[in-house]
Amino acid sequence: MAAGAGAAALVAPLASADSASESAANELTVTVTGSPVPGQNGTHRLTCEPAGGNHPDPAGACRILAGMADPFAPVPANQMCTQIYGGPATAQVTGRWRGRPVDAAFRRTDGCQTSRWDNLAPVLPAQ
Secondary structure, eight states, X not given: OHHHHHHHHHHHHHHHHXXXXXXXXXXXXXXXXXXXXXXXXXXXXXXXXXXXXXXXXXXHHHHHXXXXXXXXXXXXTTOOXXXXXXXXXXXXXXXXXXXEEEEEEEEOSSHHHHHXXXXXXXXXXXX
């Protein structure tokens, strides 16, 4: 009986460590600058599983991210893009997603970059 109690004591800390590492595996900082839309510039923290942080829409942002294979992939170098300027806003997303480090820059300088930004709404604010 004492052995069973000792085993239970070992399981509880491991479960807590797993929960902590799971949320740390999905923790991002989103910084937006240069947006002409009032209230959109600033830095927000976003956590997923569970959704939280001070992001304006953590549940929506986590839902979008969960449905994407690689939400922070850059535009391929050989991609043909329209030369339509989408505005001066820029964003930087850093942290960890699915346990991997993230350091992704976003801008709206052409059609591909604008599409990349728009595909991450509401992680990044609509412009």
